[in-house]
Amino acid sequence: MLTQLVVTREQEGNKVATIFFGPYRFIILQTQSQAVNSNTLLHADEREIIDGLLEPGSIRRKSEEQLFNRFAYFIKEGMHKQGLLQEQAFDVYADTVLSAIDKIRSGSFEGRSSLKTWIYQIFHNKCVDLIRKNTTIKSSIHKTASITDLLSQLSDSAKSIVQQLCDQTDAAVLRQKLSEVGENCRQMLLHWADGSSDKEIAELMGYKTADVVKTSRLRCLDKLRQLYKQT
């Protein structure tokens, strides 16, 4: 039987109402600063996964794996409904999960649909892209949001210049140099590229402060640049 329960509380000056309705949990957030309502339609365990994805370290890793496992049956759907090979369906699904994690961490998932509906939509679009041959597995259906999002911070003229220069970069050489930059530097740059903040990197790698990480990270980037220039 469905039960309904409304809980209202104040959290850091914002009003938060939580409505439990059957297996669903509605969270209605009223912020003081922006009079914006954000409605979410999420299962409690979906919310738990999302909260975990916003954490650093092993909690995030566990939530990533939970997310992957939760909808892994989409792989079989991709094979049966879209006629993909298992390897293709797996790649599309893995790209879907990576893309979803990016969006959740950047805050662009608003929870206006269930996690399942939202992720299925991403998966379906990627399947269609693959079928239409707009993209190939090798070039990866998943275009990392980071570089595109970062470029979007620039005006059109500046973006066009930087994009052209990025296209000229030899990605294979850069990856090779990344493996030569030293293990500590490599790990730090990987954590950075994975969206970890300097504070999180400090915790993960045992540095004293985020400032120390920032200085080291920029030195590592410069070292990588020098190695790349030598080619």
Add this chain to the structure above:
Amino acid sequence: MEDHMQYIDDFFQGKFSPEEVKVFEEKINNDPAFAANVAFYLSAKQSARDVVDEEKKKRYRELYSATNGHQSEEQPGKVRRMYYASRVALVAAIVAAIVVTIINLQSDSPQALANNYINKNYKELSVTMGKETDMQRAANLYNEGKYKEALAAFQDLIQLDSSSFQAVQYAGMSALRIPDYDKALHYFRQLESFRAQFANPAVLLQAVTLLKRNHEGDKKQAKPLLQRVINENLDGKPTAEKLLREW
């Protein structure tokens, strides 16, 4: 140059005011060297991200192979009255019991599973494309089955750079292949100190080495290591679960 990088980093972290953004963009438009640095910053992040994604996909593949997707949520079915449900359940339980018994009789020993794991994951060591390096040469020796030479080459690399995760891991793997189990254990224990690694199978590899060595007490020592992999959600968790299921 670091100053440039810091300036670029601050921009992409959204620390600039609208006026500062304008100055930053003008610099891109008017200073080709600066624009090249911005492009490098973004390309480096993209390359690192590609490596991260590949490592994650590898982990997902391992998860999927271990469960074949059966851990994922099942589609809720329609609710129907099942008059014969109890009889069907009884028959299903009997069939399941028979199947489980047969599977158990045919199941591989932990040693066989440890061998499978090594053969599946470390048949060949991955070599990064590009100019041949000492690491690649050592990995090639391993891939050609010259494990003693490979071990010596990886040991040389460790002497040059003891912080090389790959050299330590591959030295352990070469020793395991020789087989020189004590040396393999030494390197896999050393590997555990690389705590910031994205994917570090050190604990699982120690357990696998003990299972392969199979001296008195080795199996007993391997079990808590496998349990640790599961409890701490370390790299190789599905394999550890499979090994413990077959215990």
